[in-house]
Amino acid sequence: MAQKIKLSTIAESLGVSTATVSLALRDSPLVAAATREKIKEQSRALGYIYNRRAASLRTSRSGIIGVVVHDIQNPFYAEILKAIESELDRSSHTFILSNHYDSVDKQRNFIETLLQLGGDGVIMSPAIGTPREDLELAENNGMPAILVARSVENLDLPTYRGDDSYGISLATNHLIGLGHRTIAMVGGTDQTSTGRDRYQGYVNALKKANIPVDPALRIAGPRSKQGGFEAAVHFLSLPQKPTAAVCWNDLVAIGFMNGIARAGLMPGRDISVTGYDDLEEAAIATPGLTTVWNGQSEVGRLAARALLDKLSGSHEPDGMHLIKPEMRIRQSTAPLHRT
Amino acid sequence: MAQKIKLSTIAESLGVSTATVSLALRDSPLVAAATREKIKEQSRALGYIYNRRAASLRTSRSGIIGVVVHDIQNPFYAEILKAIESELDRSSHTFILSNHYDSVDKQRNFIETLLQLGGDGVIMSPAIGTPREDLELAENNGMPAILVARSVENLDLPTYRGDDSYGISLATNHLIGLGHRTIAMVGGTDQTSTGRDRYQGYVNALKKANIPVDPALRIAGPRSKQGGFEAAVHFLSLPQKPTAAVCWNDLVAIGFMNGIARAGLMPGRDISVTGYDDLEEAAIATPGLTTVWNGQSEVGRLAARALLDKLSGSHEPDGMHLIKPEMRIRQSTAPLHRT
DNA sequence: CTGAAAGCGCTTACAG
DNA sequence: CTGAAAGCGCTTACAG
Numbered sequence: 001m002a003q004k005i006k007l008s009t010i011a012e013s014l015g016v017s018t019a020t021v022s023l024a025l026r027d028s029p030l031v032a033a034a035t036r037e038k039i040k041e042q043s044r045a046l047g048y049i050y051n052r053r054a055a056s057l058r059t060s061r062s063g064i065i066g067v068v069v070h071d072i073q074n075p076f077y078a079e080i081l082k083a084i085e086s087e088l089d090r091s092s093h094t095f096i097l098s099n100h101y102d103s104v105d106k107q108r109n110f111i112e113t114l115l116q117l118g119g120d121g122v123i124m125s126p127a128i129g130t131p132r133e134d135l136e137l138a139e140n141n142g143m144p145a146i147l148v149a150r151s152v153e154n155l156d157l158p159t160y161r162g163d164d165s166y167g168i169s170l171a172t173n174h175l176i177g178l179g180h181r182t183i184a185m186v187g188g189t190d191q192t193s194t195g196r197d198r199y200q201g202y203v204n205a206l207k208k209a210n211i212p213v214d215p216a217l218r219i220a221g222p223r224s225k226q227g228g229f230e231a232a233v234h235f236l237s238l239p240q241k242p243t244a245a246v247c248w249n250d251l252v253a254i255g256f257m258n259g260i261a262r263a264g265l266m267p268g269r270d271i272s273v274t275g276y277d278d279l280e281e282a283a284i285a286t287p288g289l290t291t292v293w294n295g296q297s298e299v300g301r302l303a304a305r306a307l308l309d310k311l312s313g314s315h316e317p318d319g320m321h322l323i324k325p326e327m328r329i330r331q332s333t334a335p336l337h338r339t
Numbered sequence: 340m341a342q343k344i345k346l347s348t349i350a351e352s353l354g355v356s357t358a359t360v361s362l363a364l365r366d367s368p369l370v371a372a373a374t375r376e377k378i379k380e381q382s383r384a385l386g387y388i389y390n391r392r393a394a395s396l397r398t399s400r401s402g403i404i405g406v407v408v409h410d411i412q413n414p415f416y417a418e419i420l421k422a423i424e425s426e427l428d429r430s431s432h433t434f435i436l437s438n439h440y441d442s443v444d445k446q447r448n449f450i451e452t453l454l455q456l457g458g459d460g461v462i463m464s465p466a467i468g469t470p471r472e473d474l475e476l477a478e479n480n481g482m483p484a485i486l487v488a489r490s491v492e493n494l495d496l497p498t499y500r501g502d503d504s505y506g507i508s509l510a511t512n513h514l515i516g517l518g519h520r521t522i523a524m525v526g527g528t529d530q531t532s533t534g535r536d537r538y539q540g541y542v543n544a545l546k547k548a549n550i551p552v553d554p555a556l557r558i559a560g561p562r563s564k565q566g567g568f569e570a571a572v573h574f575l576s577l578p579q580k581p582t583a584a585v586c587w588n589d590l591v592a593i594g595f596m597n598g599i600a601r602a603g604l605m606p607g608r609d610i611s612v613t614g615y616d617d618l619e620e621a622a623i624a625t626p627g628l629t630t631v632w633n634g635q636s637e638v639g640r641l642a643a644r645a646l647l648d649k650l651s652g653s654h655e656p657d658g659m660h661l662i663k664p665e666m667r668i669r670q671s672t673a674p675l676h677r678t
Numbered sequence: 679c680t681g682a683a684a685g686c687g688c689t690t691a692c693a694g
Numbered sequence: 695c696t697g698a699a700a701g702c703g704c705t706t707a708c709a710g
Contacts, residue, residue: 006687017697022689032695049480052455053392053401054687057702062392064456073421078412085438094452097436099424113433116391117403141388229623258625284568286597286625345703356681361705371679393703396686 005048014042025050062118065307068098068110069125069149074224075279076249076296077125080148083300084123091308093120100127108134115141121307125149128191144310148303151193156318158310160303162294164194165201167325171246171274171292172205174327179336180244180272181211186231186256187222187248195220195248198276202246217242225255232259243271243336250275250282250291257285257332272333288330295323344387353381364389401457404646407437407449408464408488413563414618415588415635416464419487422639423462430647432459439466447473454480460646464488467530483649487642490532495657497649499642501633503533504540506664510585510613510631511544513666518675519583519611520550525570525595526561526587534559534587537615541585556581564594571598582610582675589614589621589630596624596671611672627669634662 011018016035024031024039031039056062067084069077081097088095096114100107107127111134114122121144126135132155138145139157147159175183185202188195199218206213217240222231228247235245235256247253253275257267267273268287275282275291282289302323306316346364350357355374363370363378370378395401406423408416420436427434435453439446446466450473453461460483465474471494477484478496486498514522524541527534538557545552556579561570567586574584574595586592592614596606606612607626614621614630621628641662645655 004687007689008687018687019689019698020696023696026689030695035695049451049454051396051457051687053396053457054702055689057390057392057396057687057704058689060702072411073414073417075412078417082412094435094456096433112388115388117433118390118392225620225623255623258623261625281564284564284594284597286600343703346705347703357703358682358705359680362680365705369679374679390703393686394705396688396703397705399686 005046006051007048010039010042010046010048013046014039056118060118062120063093064114064117064119065093065095066098066110066114066119066122067095067124068100068107068122070102070127071099072097073099074251075281076251076277076294077149079279079296080125080300080303083297084304087301087304087308093308102128104129104131104134108137111138114138115143119143120311121145123148123303123307126152144307146303146307146310148299149194151320158303158306158316158318158321160299160306160321161194161323162299162325163322164197164325165204167292167294168198168201168246168276169205170325170327171276171290172202173209174290174329175244175246175272175274175333176205176209176211178244178272178333181336182217182240182242183211183244183246184217184219184235184238184242185248186219186235186245187228187252189220189223198248214240216240222252222255223248225251225258228252228255228257229259229262230255232256232263236260236263236265244333245271245273247273247275250277250279250289253289253291253332254281254285257287257289268332268334272336274333278328282328283330285332287332290330290333291328293326293328295325298323344385345390346387349378349381349385349387352385353378395457399457401459402432403453403456403458404432404434405437405449405453405458405461406434406463407439407446407461409441409466410438411436412438413590414620415590415616415633416488418618418635419464419639419642422636423643426640426643426647432647441467443468443470443473447476450477453477454482458482459650460484462487462642462646465491483646485642485646485649487638488533490659497642497645497655497657497660499638499645499660500533500662501638501664502661503536503664504543506631506633507537507540507585507615508544509664509666510615510629511541512548513629513668514583514585514611514613514672515544515548515550517583517611517672520675521556521579521581522550522583522585523556523558523574523577523581524587525558525574525584526567526591528559528562537587553579555579561591561594562587564590564597567591567594567596568598568601569594571595571602575599575602575604583672584610584612586612586614589616589618589628592628592630592671593620593624596626596628607671607673611675613672617667621667622669624671626671629669629672630667632665632667634664637662 007018007021011021024036098110123146149161219231260267275289278291278293282291346357346360350360363375437449462485464487488500558570599606614628617630617632621630
């Protein structure tokens with residue numbers, strides 16, 4: 001590794017001041033075009049690497065945006081991230097990613113690290129049990145936060161997510177329309193807003209159709225493929241013999257269908273199954289999964305835009321921005337056939 | 340946002356020097372225990388946030404490690420990342436993540452950004468066509484690189500990946516042992532080392548068993564579930580009527596099995612299918628996927644360790660470190676039954 | 679055990 | 695259109 005090249009190296013080699021070099025490299029019109037070209041040329045020739053820490057120390061803007069979600073390995077979050085990434089990419093921001101795995105400590109640790117690095121802002125899907133102080137820590141230190149997918153109670157931050165209650169009612173109504181009356185709800189937990197809202201939407205839809213709500217038909221807990229897979233055993237042992245399952249999300253639904261298939265039944269014929277999210281793989285599951293599009297790409301795109309707008313000084317309205325979900329009908333649901 | 344708290348704020352409020360505060364906060368034994376406690380107490384009380392940019396400007400170490408892979412949404416990379424993350428977490432390093440989607444430009448852009456931020460090192464699964472200059476850019480600027488999952492030709496960097504040729508021969512031999520003779524290879528591309536090595540391993544295994552190698556039985560290209568799904572149509576139309584498929588990875592295999600099922604055939608009975616990687620979901624696929632464990636968690640863990648060791652000054656040997664793959668037999672493969 | 683001072687590599691008024 | 699100088703917030707010899 002050769003001698004470190006810095007602004008002053010370029011300046012000296014060209015007999016100009018560092019101020020001129022700094023301005024030239026950032027395309028300032030204050031520098032004569034000829035000088036600017038000469039400087040850029042030299043910078044390239046010397047293999048100059050811009051030192052962002054030094055610049056950011058001076059300007060107190062780092063170009064770093066933090067993103068923290070439950071688990072990036074979860075395709076639901078991965079799809080949101082992809083949208084955030086492509087939005088940030090075109091604005092020359094760098095993003096730092098972290099999982100919190102619903103650990104409030106890990107999440108706070110990330111926020112602190114981000115503050116230490118001088119992060120400009122943070123996009124997060126808050127961990128279960130996030131105290132408002134942790135988010136205020138960011139805001140109070142000049143690092144605005146935008147929430148995605150989940151809300152935090154009593155905190156009026158800009159939040160982007162799908163309308164869960166409405167969305168799950170679409171799925172439930174679809175099954176009711178097919179003649180199903182004994183419909184289980186599989187997965188989700190009351191500890192998250194999505195868990196509560198989706199269960200509530202399911203309950204509302206049943207009530208509206210005058211179908212009695214049986215709490216024993218709720219198999220709460222599962223939130224992964226593995227969880228859905230295991231829940232199938234529980235489902236098949238229910239004395240009420242449900243003919244359909246509204247799953248909390250696509251992962252649960254796909255695992256659940258696999259579980260049903262392992263037991264020798266055919267999802268989409270013997271048992272109707274709906275998912276939620278419309279992940280890319282919902283379409284190529286066997287059978288194709290009937291599900292609810294939850295707008296991950298919209299959520300990510302809008303959240304990133306909202307943050308960038310905020311950073312450039314425009315005052316976005318705080319509060320909830322709900323994406324309207326849409327039904328996607330495939331082969332995993334079918335009219336009830338009585339045997 | 341109140342007045343910015345910095346080292347000197349704490350120092351003044353306590354009537355000590357910034358040097359003492361700096362040392363105390365980093366638990367230096369040079370500072371008397373009582374002073375140290377008083378300083379830490381005050382730092383907490385004032386809500387002091389350590390400015391890493393300033394520190395890193397001074398020390399020229401940032402605590403930042405970059406990780407760039409093809410696509411973090413791909414569970415294969417996600418599993419590697421998880422292992423890297425848990426290894427780095429315990430060493431108080433922050434990691435910055437990026438996808439390159441096999442774009443050499445995007446990858447170089449990331450390396451440059453990382454250099455600007457003063458990254459201490461980088462772990463990467465290089466994009467297809469990565470020129471050695473891009474990796475030398477990192478190394479020459481004092482940022483060591485470790486490769487995972489893929490190699491770059493003519494470049495002797497520490498590399499951690501599975502022994503692809505050996506691993507795929509395990510899968511191929513397993514099928515041969517079950518009586519299959521017309522075995523297709525589905526997916527993968529000659530543009531990556533994994534694509535070349537796995538095809539070669541398949542060819543070698545066939546040759547060793549005196550089975551003629553038919554190039555038409557290679558369906559090259561697919562690398563995703565979607566790709567595997569679509570390849571099933573091609574596979575079923577082959578005049579040679581293969582009875583088994585060695586898939587390039589689990590994603591292809593799972594998509595492929597779905598495609599087979601859509602056509603009314605039953606994978607694991609009508610057609611035997613093997614995967615590669617042993618992703619978490621291989622076990623819960625229907626049928627359970629026979630596959631080859633590729634040691635993602637080991638790859639991630641060892642690569643992270645190697646980088647940390649290098650950063651702390653120990654001179655690790657460069658070159659290839661191959662993880663030995665292992666067979667995982669499940670229900671997607673069965674003895675050939677002649678009809 | 680503690681303090682005064684220099685310096686990391688930028689950017690930004692300010693002056694010319 | 696260009697330059698001299700201060701300062702962002704730390705850490706690290708050095709001195710005492």
